[in-house]
Amino acid sequence: MKKKIISLVLALTLVASAVFVLVACNKVLPSVSDEVIAAAEKMDMDALLAEAKKESGDFIAYGNTSRITTAMTNFIASDWGKALGLTDKNAVAVKKSDSEIYSLLREESRAKTSAGNASMVLIQDSASLDLERGAKDPLVKNYVSEEFKDKVDANNRLPLAHQFINKLFMYNVADKENTAQFNNVWELTKAEYKGQIFFKNPKDEQVNMNFLIMLTNGEWSGKLETAYKALNGKEADDVGAGKTYENYGYKWIAEFIANCNFSITSDTTIASTLSKESNKGKMGLFVLSKLRDASVYGDNLQVSAWDKDGANNFVEIDPFAGFMYSIYAQLAAKGPRPYTAMLFINYLMTAEGFKPWESLGGYSANKDVPVYEGSLTKPVETTDERSKDGFLYLDNNKKEMILTNSEKVKIDGKDVTIKTYTYLDGGATITDKDKTTGKTTQIKVDGKDKDLSIKNKTQKIEGGVSDQPLSFWTKCLVIEDGAYILSVKAEVQDWINTKLASNNTTVKK
Numbered sequence: 341m342k343k344k345i346i347s348l349v350l351a352l353t354l355v356a357s358a359v360f361v362l363v364a365c366n367k368v369l370p371s372v373s374d375e376v377i378a379a380a381e382k383m384d385m386d387a388l389l390a391e392a393k394k395e396s397g398d399f400i401a402y403g404n405t406s407r408i409t410t411a412m413t414n415f416i417a418s419d420w421g422k423a424l425g426l427t428d429k430n431a432v433a434v435k436k437s438d439s440e441i442y443s444l445l446r447e448e449s450r451a452k453t454s455a456g457n458a459s460m461v462l463i464q465d466s467a468s469l470d471l472e473r474g475a476k477d478p479l480v481k482n483y484v485s486e487e488f489k490d491k492v493d494a495n496n497r498l499p500l501a502h503q504f505i506n507k508l509f510m511y512n513v514a515d516k517e518n519t520a521q522f523n524n525v526w527e528l529t530k531a532e533y534k535g536q537i538f539f540k541n542p543k544d545e546q547v548n549m550n551f552l553i554m555l556t557n558g559e560w561s562g563k564l565e566t567a568y569k570a571l572n573g574k575e576a577d578d579v580g581a582g583k584t585y586e587n588y589g590y591k592w593i594a595e596f597i598a599n600c601n602f603s604i605t606s607d608t609t610i611a612s613t614l615s616k617e618s619n620k621g622k623m624g625l626f627v628l629s630k631l632r633d634a635s636v637y638g639d640n641l642q643v644s645a646w647d648k649d650g651a652n653n654f655v656e657i658d659p660f661a662g663f664m665y666s667i668y669a670q671l672a673a674k675g676p677r678p679y680t681a682m683l684f685i686n687y688l689m690t691a692e693g694f695k696p697w698e699s700l701g702g703y704s705a706n707k708d709v710p711v712y713e714g715s716l717t718k719p720v721e722t723t724d725e726r727s728k729d730g731f732l733y734l735d736n737n738k739k740e741m742i743l744t745n746s747e748k749v750k751i752d753g754k755d756v757t758i759k760t761y762t763y764l765d766g767g768a769t770i771t772d773k774d775k776t777t778g779k780t781t782q783i784k785v786d787g788k789d790k791d792l793s794i795k796n797k798t799q800k801i802e803g804g805v806s807d808q809p810l811s812f813w814t815k816c817l818v819i820e821d822g823a824y825i826l827s828v829k830a831e832v833q834d835w836i837n838t839k840l841a842s843n844n845t846t847v848k849k
Contacts, residue, residue, distance in 0.1 A: 368477060369454050371673035377483050380682055384487075385420075388686075392424055392679035397455045399424075399431040399677045401684065402441045403462035405667060407696035408433040411688060414695060420683050438465055438546065442472070445479040449674045459675025460684055462502060464667050465546045466822025467829055469499055480670040485686050491706045492689075501666040501705040502688055503697055506813050507551070507607075508628050508662035509644040514620035521647055524571045524658045525564070528623075529595035538610045538624035541602040543840055551663040552593050553825050553832045554818050561589035563659035568592075570658060590835070597839045608633050615640045625662060628807075629701030634721050634798045645816055646808075656816065663818040666705070703810045711809050722797040732797040733761060736785045740764045740797065751778040761794065 380388060401412060412433035416426045436444065441461055448457040461480060463469060472478055484497050492501070509528075511520035520536070522528065528537060542549035554560055565588040568576055576591060578584040585591040604610045611630035614622060615637040623644075631638050645661035648654055669685045671678055687693040694704045699712050724732040727742035735741060745760035759772045772792055773780055781792040 368449055369451060369457075369674045371477065372481060372671060372675070372678040374481070376678065377481060377671070380679065381484060382486055385683070385686065388679055388683055389420060389423055392677070392683055395677040395680055397676040399426060399680045399684075400456075400458040400675070401433045401460040401462070401681070402436050402444065402458050402672075403433060403667075404436065404438050404441065404464055405462060405697075406435045408435060408462055410696040411693060412684075414693070415684055415687050418687060418692070420687060424680060424683075426680075438463055438468065442468075442479065445672060445674070448672075449477075449479060451674075454674055454676040457675050458672040459677040460681035461670050461672055462667050462688075463670060464505075464665060465550065466499070466666065466668070466820050467550060467825035468546065469668060469670070470822040470826050473499065477673075479673055481673050483671050483682050483685060485682070485689075487686070488689050488706065491708050493705075493707070496666065496705045499668045499670060500685070502669040502685075503667050503694070503705060504664050504703040504810065504813075505547075505667060506628050506662055506664045506701065506703075506817055507548075507626055508817075509623060509625050509657070510611075510614070510641050511623040511644060512614055512616075512620045512640050513642045514617045514640045518621040519642070520621055520623040521642075522644065522657070523647075523655050524567055525592065525596075525660060526568050526571045529592065529599060533599040533623070535599065535601050536622045537596075537600050538604055538614055538622065538626070539600045539602065540605065540607060540610065540626070541840065543837060544605065547665045547820070549833060549836065550665065550820050550825050551818055552597075552836055553829060554663070554820060555589035555593055556587065556828065556832055557589070557821075557824050560659070560818060561587035564588040564592050567658040593836060594839050597836070597843055600843060602840075602843060608635070611636045611641070627701065629699070632700055634796065645813075660818050661816045663820070664813060665820040700807050703813070711807055722799055733794050734797045735761075735770075736783055736790055736793045741770075741794070744769065749775055751776070754778075 380391070383391075401408060412431060413428070415421045416428065416431050421431070441463055445458065445461070448454075451457060463480070469480070472480055473482070480499075482497075482499050484492070484500050489497065509522075513519050520533075527533075540548055542552055555564065565579075568588055568591075576585075576588065579586075579588055579591050585594065604613055607626040607630050610624045610626045611633060612635035613619060614624045614626075617640065620640075628643065630636060631641065644657060646654065669688055671681050671685075675681060689704070689706050691704075691706075691709045694702070694706070694709050697704070702712055722732040723730050724742050727733075727744075728746065729743050731743070733741045733743065741761040741763050743759060744762045746757060747760075748755045748757055750756075756773065756778045758775055760769055761772070762769050770783075770792070771781055772794060782789045783792045784790075
């Protein structure tokens with residue numbers, strides 16, 4: 341009997357030890373508490389700075405906008421950054437996609453220490469953010485300083501919106517007699533638009549998916565119903581209970597998707613491709629700010645919302661001219677420097693902090709930060725008729741060159757494109773890759789061998805495009821609502837994916 345008792349005690353001890361080890365292995369780092377955040381929201385900047393000075397470790401921020409790196413550089417150079425002793429060695433911002441950010445935050449939550457974790461993020465997709473914020477142990481937390489609560493509308497404080505992004509219908513006007521001008525979105529479902537509307541596949545861009553989901557709610561399906569009847573003079577016979585489409589939102593989504601061209605995987609490339617002479621008469625739905633890119637011929641593109649009638653008034657597109665979504669500033673819950681993150685968020689909400697986004701298509705959630713009113717200044721690729729593709733290039737040493745040949749060769753059984761460039765000064769030629777090995781050509785830069793890097797030569801130009809105030813856009817765009825999207829996402833997104841699966845339209849770029 342005694343032996344049995346001893347055996348039982350030993351067994352229970354082993355079980356307890358196993359449980360302890362299991363818990364230890366799955367230990368989750370503590371989060372910045374809601375109490376700490378609530379108290380910090382009432383602090384002035386000097387008090388926040390005092391707390392931030394007590395923190396140690398690197399200050400790391402992730403963002404789904406590349407301009408966060410410039411914002412971090414500016415923050416380091418600001419009075420706050422200087423007071424904290426921040427440098428480019430201990431304060432870093434990294435551009436990541438939303439999915440990459442969440443993946444990194446989950447991985448960091450399981451780290452043994454918070455020292456190398458991010459403390460702040462800029463992130464989009466309100467539905468995913470709402471879902472994460474509602475988790476038992478969320479990876480992100482909201483913070484809004486009292487200073488900004490009267491400067492940011494109540495509906496943009498939880499989560500805190502830093503900026504707004506708009507995706508707009510635009511069309512190529514290279515041929516003035518063959519444009520895609522329209523004033524009712526149901527026109528875009530007609531047969532003549534088949535394959536003519538460039539749009540990044542919603543399966544690969546969640547904000548595009550969210551836009552479509554929004555159209556199924558009562559407000560927007562109702563507006564689409566009114567627009568349909570206005571254009572066609574009658575009701576649709578395939579919408580309603582027991583019919584093909586539950587409401588007019590579903591009908592428009594299905595018919596719009598059928599006409600979209602999903603062959604291009606980035607908004608920048610859509611803007612660049614659409615602006616080419618060869619795509620006259622075609623249309624796209626993409627981010628307005630892409631007009632700033634050097635590869636885009638802005639004179640060939642017209643924003644549909646900026647079309648005007650004979651009286652020089654904007655033509656209203658029934659019922660929307662695109663859509664708008666937010667990028668949110670959030671604390672990373674497991675970061676080592678929450679107070680520094682709060683200071684950075686406050687900085688980003690100021691006019692100075694918003695400088696990296698101060699241009700066409702940039703809208704701060706802070707009502708005191710005005711919309712950029714200047715003309716569009718951007719780099720434009722320099723042309724040269726002697727070049728095979730019409731462009732002038734620069735090598736690593738900024739020496740001018742033109743493309744003189746492009747050929748495919750077989751290397752290890754694979755086709756490899758070899759491009760030959762000719763220097764304007766002296767006429768020497770150089771290939772971008774070795775014709776035998778396919779390896780990148782080496783070039784001397786400051787006395788050292790470097791991989792040859794060839795870029796388009798650009799020049800800055802002043803354009804005539806200027807933006808409209810935020811109030812203009814909020815009246816004519818579909819605004820993302822995370823709560824609604826989250827409530828129907830599983831069902832509606834699956835339905836949209838079935839429609840996307842049947843679209844195999846491609847158009848030569």
